[in-house]
Amino acid sequence: MKMKTSARHMLLMTAGIVITLLFLFPLYWMITTSLRPPGETFTDPSFFPSTICLDSYVLENEHGVTLFTYLKNSCIVSIGSTLITMVLAIPASYGLARFKNKMISVGLFVFLVAQMLPSSLILTPLFVNFSKLGLINNHIGVMLADATITIPFAVIILRTYFKDIPKELEEAAIIDGCGPWKTFIKIMVPVSSSGIITALSMSLFMAWGDMVFSLTFLNQENMKTLPLILYKAMGELGVRWEILMAYSTVVVLPILIIFIIMQRYIVNGLTAGAVKG
Amino acid sequence: MKKKKGYFFRKKMTFFAFVLPGAIYMTVMIILPILSNIIMSFQDVNLMNFASGDTHFIGLAMYQDIFRDKVMWTSIWNTLWFTLWCLIFQFPIGFAMAMFFSKDFKGSRFLRGINVIAWMIPMVAVSGIFKYMFNSDIGIINRILLDLHIIKTPVEWLAHGNTAMASIIAANVWKGVPFNMILLATALTTVPADVYESASIDGANQIQRFFYITVPLLKPAIISVLTLGFIYTFKVFDLVYVMTGGGPGSSTEMLSTLAYRYSFNEYNFSQGAAVANVLFVLLMLVGVFYIRIVTKEDEEI
Numbered sequence: 001m002k003m004k005t006s007a008r009h010m011l012l013m014t015a016g017i018v019i020t021l022l023f024l025f026p027l028y029w030m031i032t033t034s035l036r037p038p039g040e041t042f043t044d045p046s047f048f049p050s051t052i053c054l055d056s057y058v059l060e061n062e063h064g065v066t067l068f069t070y071l072k073n074s075c076i077v078s079i080g081s082t083l084i085t086m087v088l089a090i091p092a093s094y095g096l097a098r099f100k101n102k103m104i105s106v107g108l109f110v111f112l113v114a115q116m117l118p119s120s121l122i123l124t125p126l127f128v129n130f131s132k133l134g135l136i137n138n139h140i141g142v143m144l145a146d147a148t149i150t151i152p153f154a155v156i157i158l159r160t161y162f163k164d165i166p167k168e169l170e171e172a173a174i175i176d177g178c179g180p181w182k183t184f185i186k187i188m189v190p191v192s193s194s195g196i197i198t199a200l201s202m203s204l205f206m207a208w209g210d211m212v213f214s215l216t217f218l219n220q221e222n223m224k225t226l227p228l229i230l231y232k233a234m235g236e237l238g239v240r241w242e243i244l245m246a247y248s249t250v251v252v253l254p255i256l257i258i259f260i261i262m263q264r265y266i267v268n269g270l271t272a273g274a275v276k277g
Numbered sequence: 278m279k280k281k282k283g284y285f286f287r288k289k290m291t292f293f294a295f296v297l298p299g300a301i302y303m304t305v306m307i308i309l310p311i312l313s314n315i316i317m318s319f320q321d322v323n324l325m326n327f328a329s330g331d332t333h334f335i336g337l338a339m340y341q342d343i344f345r346d347k348v349m350w351t352s353i354w355n356t357l358w359f360t361l362w363c364l365i366f367q368f369p370i371g372f373a374m375a376m377f378f379s380k381d382f383k384g385s386r387f388l389r390g391i392n393v394i395a396w397m398i399p400m401v402a403v404s405g406i407f408k409y410m411f412n413s414d415i416g417i418i419n420r421i422l423l424d425l426h427i428i429k430t431p432v433e434w435l436a437h438g439n440t441a442m443a444s445i446i447a448a449n450v451w452k453g454v455p456f457n458m459i460l461l462a463t464a465l466t467t468v469p470a471d472v473y474e475s476a477s478i479d480g481a482n483q484i485q486r487f488f489y490i491t492v493p494l495l496k497p498a499i500i501s502v503l504t505l506g507f508i509y510t511f512k513v514f515d516l517v518y519v520m521t522g523g524g525p526g527s528s529t530e531m532l533s534t535l536a537y538r539y540s541f542n543e544y545n546f547s548q549g550a551a552v553a554n555v556l557f558v559l560l561m562l563v564g565v566f567y568i569r570i571v572t573k574e575d576e577e578i
Contacts, residue, residue, distance in 0.1 A: 008382075009382045009383060012380055012382040012385075013382050013383055013384055013385075015377075016377070016378065016382065016384065016385060016388045017384075017388065019374070019377070019388075019392075020388045020391055020392055023392055023395065023451075023454075024391070024392070024394065024395065026395075026403075026406045026407070026410060026451065027394070027395075027398075027406075029406070029409075029410065029417060030402075030405075030406045030409075033409070041415050042414075042415055084302075087298070088298050088299040088302050089299060091294075091295040091296070091298065091299065092295060092296050092298070092299030092300070094295055095292050095295030095296035096296065098292075099292040105572070107296060107300065108572070109568065109572075110303055110307075110308065111303070112567070112568050112571060112572075113561075113564065113568070114303065114307050116508045116512075116560060116561075116564045116567070117307070117311075117512075117557070118512035118514065118533050118553065118556055118557065118560065119512075119514060119533075120512075120514065120532075120533045120536040120537055120540075120549070120552075120553045120556065121310075121311060121314055121553045121554070121556070121557050122306070122307060122310035122311060122314065123536075123537070123540065123541075123553075124314060124317065124540045124546050124549050124550050124553070125309075125310035125311075125313040125314050125317065125550075126306075126310055127540075127541075127546075128313075128317075128322070128327055128546065129310075129313075131327075131328070132328075144306060145306075147302070147306070148306050148307055151299065151302065151303070152303075155299070180291040181291070181294075184295070205397055205399075208399065209398075209399025209400065209401065209402070210399075211399070211400070211401040211515050211518075211519070212514055212515060212518075212537075216541060227399055227401040227402070230401055230402065230405055231401055231405075231518075231519050234405060234408065234519065241409050241412075241415070244405055244409065245405070245406070245409065247405070248402045248405045248406055251399055251401065251402045252398055252399070252402050255394075255397050255398060255399070256394060259393075259394055259397050260391075260394075263387075263390045263391075263393075264390070266393075266397075267390050267393055267459060270459065
């Protein structure tokens with residue numbers, strides 16, 4: 001009997017690994033292609049690259065800009081918009097979770113609708129306004145625009161976390177003489193840290209991967225972000241797939257690393273936020 | 278008593294202090310732009326007059342204009358068709374994977390989590406990878422199909438309407454499957470094991486157990502996943518813009534890409550705004566379901 005169950009376990013585990021490898025094959029193919037020497041993609045490449053070649057990562061492109069510049073821009077934009085998101089979303093979601101009145105329902109409704117918005121809906125007005133304010137070709141413009149996606153998402157996730165914290169915790173703090181802000185910073189934020197980690201990582205991922213706002217608001221070469229340059233390069237480089245896949249890898253790799261480290265938090269946090277709303 | 282009243286007054290003020298910064302941001306960056314988008318769609322704003330402000334109200338003319346163009350109807354149809362097929366594939370595959378990885382074996386949780394990576398990957402990278410894999414000359418998909426003798430000559434996936442649509446559906450499904458999987462897997466953990474035990478004692482087989490126990494118990498999660506999946510898929514932009522650019526012809530043109538094209542390639546901002554508003558209205562038809570689900574649960578708690 002015991003033999004049988006352990007054989008079944010082995011079988012299931014093998015199947016699980018095979019499914020995962022097949023499912024994530026596109027990522028393997030992206031990374032290995034990026035390491036191939038120029039032209040190898042045409043000569044019927046095998047499963048493994050013949051040699052490992054890092055040229056695609058280090059060479060300047062025809063605009064005289066290296067991947068490093070785009071990487072730097074992407075970091076600035078995604079970290080900036082994540083900071084904006086956290087500063088605004090953490091207190092707002094606490095407020096929405098803890099107080100109950102008509103305005104809260106309206107507020108929650110706005111965040112829920114905002115979460116569903118297609119970017120194209122606000123893109124044109126933002127472009128017109130940003131042009132007037134000099135926020136075109138300015139990273140701050142992109143940060144502010146990216147936050148229109150990340151703030152509603154973060155609020156929806158964080159609100160569930162704050163709601164699940166027992167009210168007694170705050171009441172005890174208030175009796176101990178803590179004001180609302182002190183209670184919030186000293187107690188509520190630390191207690192909901194796993195939710196904050198989820199919201200923070202997701203904001204970072206979303207802002208990092210944004211193409212449409214960069215595409216619309218940035219046209220100066222040395223300001224562009226990685227996703228934008230990946231899109232542009234597909235038009236300009238056409239068939240240099242090893243370079244295009246190097247760009248893709250640089251877009252994907254930071255997310256891959258952070259996700260693997262934070263997996264438990266992110267998966268738990270997402271399911272809690274998305275299922276419960 | 279007096280003290281308590283003061284506390285509640287302060288509490289109200291604190292609430293405003295917590296929510297106000299976020300509310301101001303939302304108003305300036307989202308609510309006002311939506312309103313201005315609506316106003317703009319009744320005007321004739323374009324590249325020539327948007328800076329000077331020399332714009333005019335033209336009533337519903339822009340809407341009449343866009344609906345007179347065949348490409349608008351094609352885009353509505355394409356968006357619906359694309360969304361439908363994405364859901365048809367990603368939901369059952371995600372469900373099957375959720376069932377599989379909910380089985381109790383070593384590493385099941387870890388492997389399930391690793392598969393979620395596909396959902397985290399920026400759409401632009403997904404589009405790039407799939408464009409490469411669907412390349413007619415050197416793409417791995419044609420190569421595998423040729424090796425397996427399923428096709429005799431390479432398929433030019435992105436050069437024909439139907440195959441281009443199939444390609445973007447495949448890419449979107451890949452990103453969408455883990456989203457379905459993880460939400461359904463979480464819901465599966467809430468199904469108590471003894472329900473299954475008593476069912477198998479009653480002689481229900483696996484298929485019966487699935488349709489008569491699992492599905493009804495998971496109904497709220499299934500509705501959530503399908504509604505959210507619809508919303509996320511219906512507003513697709515990056516994927517189509519990068520992989521096909523709406524082509525060939527307008528065979529993969531979506532409402533979002535059409536709105537973008539009108540606004541930022543033809544610089545007819547009002548026309549783009551009108552298309553975006555139509556997209557928003559269609560999206561909200563399903564969106565109200567989602568809002569109802571969330572706010573209903575809110576009342577229960």
